[in-house]
Amino acid sequence: MKSIRISKKALTLLLVVVMVFSLSMAIPQTTQTVVYAAQVTSPLDFRGPTLPTPKPGDGWTWNNTTKTLTLNGFIYNGGSSGEWAIQLPDKATVIINGTNRIINNGDVTRPGVAIVSYGDLTVKGTGELRMVTFEKALCADGVLKIESGTIDVISNESGFDTSGDIAINGGNINIDSGEFGMFALNSITINGGTIAITSKNNGLNAYHVAINGGNVTIKSDYEALCGNSSITINGGVLDATSRLFCGIYTEQDIFFNGGAGTIKSLSGDPAIGSMTKKHSLKSGMVVLGWDGKAHTKNSITGTSPVSWDSNPRHTFLDAVTKKAHTNLRYGQDITKVKTTIADMVWTGNQLKPTAFIVDGKSYPISNNATNIKYGANKKIGKGTVTLTGNSIFLGTKTISFNIVPKKNKVSGITTGNKKMTVAWSKVSKSQGVKKYQIKYRENSNAKWKIKTVSASKSKLVIKKLKSGQKYQVQVRSGKKVSGIWYYSSWSKTKTSGKIK
Numbered sequence: 001m002k003s004i005r006i007s008k009k010a011l012t013l014l015l016v017v018v019m020v021f022s023l024s025m026a027i028p029q030t031t032q033t034v035v036y037a038a039q040v041t042s043p044l045d046f047r048g049p050t051l052p053t054p055k056p057g058d059g060w061t062w063n064n065t066t067k068t069l070t071l072n073g074f075i076y077n078g079g080s081s082g083e084w085a086i087q088l089p090d091k092a093t094v095i096i097n098g099t100n101r102i103i104n105n106g107d108v109t110r111p112g113v114a115i116v117s118y119g120d121l122t123v124k125g126t127g128e129l130r131m132v133t134f135e136k137a138l139c140a141d142g143v144l145k146i147e148s149g150t151i152d153v154i155s156n157e158s159g160f161d162t163s164g165d166i167a168i169n170g171g172n173i174n175i176d177s178g179e180f181g182m183f184a185l186n187s188i189t190i191n192g193g194t195i196a197i198t199s200k201n202n203g204l205n206a207y208h209v210a211i212n213g214g215n216v217t218i219k220s221d222y223e224a225l226c227g228n229s230s231i232t233i234n235g236g237v238l239d240a241t242s243r244l245f246c247g248i249y250t251e252q253d254i255f256f257n258g259g260a261g262t263i264k265s266l267s268g269d270p271a272i273g274s275m276t277k278k279h280s281l282k283s284g285m286v287v288l289g290w291d292g293k294a295h296t297k298n299s300i301t302g303t304s305p306v307s308w309d310s311n312p313r314h315t316f317l318d319a320v321t322k323k324a325h326t327n328l329r330y331g332q333d334i335t336k337v338k339t340t341i342a343d344m345v346w347t348g349n350q351l352k353p354t355a356f357i358v359d360g361k362s363y364p365i366s367n368n369a370t371n372i373k374y375g376a377n378k379k380i381g382k383g384t385v386t387l388t389g390n391s392i393f394l395g396t397k398t399i400s401f402n403i404v405p406k407k408n409k410v411s412g413i414t415t416g417n418k419k420m421t422v423a424w425s426k427v428s429k430s431q432g433v434k435k436y437q438i439k440y441r442e443n444s445n446a447k448w449k450i451k452t453v454s455a456s457k458s459k460l461v462i463k464k465l466k467s468g469q470k471y472q473v474q475v476r477s478g479k480k481v482s483g484i485w486y487y488s489s490w491s492k493t494k495t496s497g498k499i500k
Contacts, residue, residue, distance in 0.1 A: 039059060039075045040058055040060075040076045041076070041077055041078065043086070044060070044085070044087070046069065046087065046088050047087055047089045048089070051064060058074070059071060060074045067089055067091055067092045068094075069088065069093070070094075070095040071094065071095065071096055071097065071098075071125075071129065072097040072127065073098045073099065073100065074100040077104075084104075084113045084116050085104045085115065086114065087116055088116065088117040089117070090117070090119020090141075091119055091120050092120075092121055092122070093124070094121070094129075095124060095125045096123065096124070096125030096126070096127040096128065096150075096151075097125055097127040099127060100127060100130070101132075102129070102130070102131045102133075103133075104132070104134065105132070112133050113135050113136050113139055114133050114136075115137070115138050116139040119140070119142045120143045120164075121140040121145070122145045122147060123144075123145070123146050123147065123149060123151070123171075124147035124148045125149040126148065126149065129149065130152040131152070131153050133154075133155045133156065134156050134157075135156060136157050136158050136160075137153040137160065137175075138151075138153075138159070138161070139160075140163075140164065141162070141163050142165075143166075143167065144165070144184075145166075146167070146169065146170070146193070147170055147171065148169075150173075151171060151173045151174070152173075152174045155175070155176075155178060157177065157178055157180075158177055158183045159180070159199075160175070160181075160183070161180070161182075161183045162185070163184075163185050164185065164186050165184055165186045165189070166188045166189070167191070168188075168189070168190045168192070168214065169192050170192045170193045173193060174196045174197075175195075177197070178199075179199065179201040180199060180201050180202050180203075180204075180205045181203040182197070182203075183202075184207075185206070185207065186206065186207055186208070187209070188204050188206040188210070190210070190211045190213070192213045192236075193214045195214060195215070195216045195217070196217045197220070198219050198220070199218070199219075199220045199222075200222075201222050202220055202222045202223045202224070202225070202226040203220040203225060204224070204226065205223075205226045206226075206228070207228045207229045209230075209231045209250075210234065211232070211235070211236050211259065212236065213235045215237045216236060217239045218238075219243075220243070221242070222245050224241060224247050224248060224263075225240055225247075225248040226248070226249050227250040227252075227254075228250070228251055229251065230250055230252050230254070231250045231255070233256045233257065233258065233259045234257045235259045237259065237260050237261045238259060238263070239262050241265075241266065242265045242266065245273075246271065247265045247272065248271075248272055248273070249273040333393075333394060334389045334393035334394065334397045335396075337359075337393070338358065339358055340356065340399070341355070341357065342355075342357070344377075344403055345403075345405075345407070345488075345489075346406060348430060350377050351383055352385070353365065353374075353383075354366070356385075356387075363393075369388055369389055372385065373386045379403065380405055380432065380433075380479045381403055381479075381481035381482065382400050382481075383403045385398070385399055386399075387399070402486055403486070406427050406428075407476070407489045408426065408427050408491060409424065409475070409494075410422060410423070410475050410491055411425050413473060413494060413496040415498065416499075418467055418500070420461075420471060420473075420496050420499060421459055422438055422475070423459040424438070424458060424491070426455070427477050431477070431479065433477040434480055435452055436452070436453055436457065437450055437452050437478060438451045438462075438473065438474070439451075439473070439474050440472065440473045441472050442466065442471060443470075467498075467500060469498065469499050470499075471495070473493070474490040474491050474492070474494075475491045476488045476490045476491065
């Protein structure tokens with residue numbers, strides 16, 4: 001075999017390359033991206049007889065005597081093939097320490113639930129548990145009790161779900177759910193803690209719902225609180241908002257014995273609704289009725305009967321205002337109803353209407369539409385806004401409105417022999433008005449007479465008036481755009497002295 005000869009120059013170059021590579025490996029790479037893999041990918045079933053065994057770094061321990069599962073740095077990723085991430089026996093306890101994550105997406109054939117107990121389940125601790133699930137996050141066949149800890153849920157269905165009862169005694173709970181925030185066949189009782197729920201269906205749904213303490217904020221598409229039998233508010237702070245229906249609703253009784261907060265509906269339904277019984281409002285609660293006004297009466301009684309037709313359409317006797325109210329059908333095609341926007345006054349800047357009007361009722365754009373696009377809306381004439389309805393109205397429509405000149409005023413009136421001279425303030429040249437109109441009459445019962453002059457003038461002599469008579473005077477400006485005249489509002493009335 002022939003020997004391989006390497007020149008000194010090549011050997012030196014090779015040594016330099018090796019040294020540079022060694023140094024580069026020793027220097028921290030600040031641009032390197034580190035991806036942490038999930039520590040647990042297989043479901044854990046603690047019902048026996050064969051129990052799972054943790055590996056180092058799994059972040060969980062199980063005490064079979066006390067039926068206690070302790071999570072501390074637990075990370076679970078079941079991907080899209082998981083069913084139940086964790087299954088527990090009756091009377092189990094989950095202790096949360098540190099930061100923990102359960103991701104169980106599932107699919108249409110697999111539930112994708114985070115934790116299920118086949119009986120009672122208690123959750124407590126000082127740490128955090130975040131769950132992202134295809135269906136439900138916490139399930140129990142008995143009582144689901146939350147004592148403490150931080151629980152964060154993103155679920156395609158209900159956040160908490162039980163065939164028995166739910167009791168929240170403490171903790172910091174945040175739920176973003178595709179259906180119910182919390183669902184229980186029997187009761188939901190909140191005694192403490194901070195709870196924030198955003199849900200596509202009801203926020204809290206049970207046969208009985210009671211809030212005795214805590215700080216509860218609910219934003220739901222359907223009722224924020226729904227009790228098939230009763231709802232009782234004894235304490236705490238409740239801020240309940242429904243986008244499409246009543247703020248809180250029950251088929252029987254609603255009792256307000258304490259607490260504070262606000263209950264409202266964005267759709268036009270009553271803030272408080274019940275089928276047959278009475279409800280009384282006490283303490284610091286504020287109700288926003290469908291008329292948009294706040295009501296804080298100590299005693300509110302009334303019924304909200306619901307009748308359905310093929311539309312469907314809701315008919316209510318509002319519990320606060322006692323007025324009959326037939327709500328518009330949900331999901332109306334906005335292109336098939338007459339929509340208007342009130343005139344807006346020119347400012348020189350882009351104008352953005354905040355509400356549109358249907359059948360004489362105003363609907364805030366921010367609450368009833370998305371994909372909002374405003375026209376230039378800077379010049380006197382027609383302005384536009386294009387929006388897509390997202391609640392009572394559906395579909396996309398461009399609504400036009402009038403942009404009118406600013407209002408001016410009558411600056412002075414001098415009287416003479418059967419005449420008077422009217423002077424007024426001129427509007428800015430940038431508005432481009434072309435004329436002023438002056439209207440006058442002898443008294444509030446007389447018919448107005450109108451005089452028109454060019455925008456170059458700032459006063460007018462009106463003759464053939466009655467001696468000894470006083471006259472009321474108003475002025476406005478106008479501009480013609482594409483064959484249409486746009487007028488400002490009339491000025492405040494100014495009254496002349498007696499005509500000589």
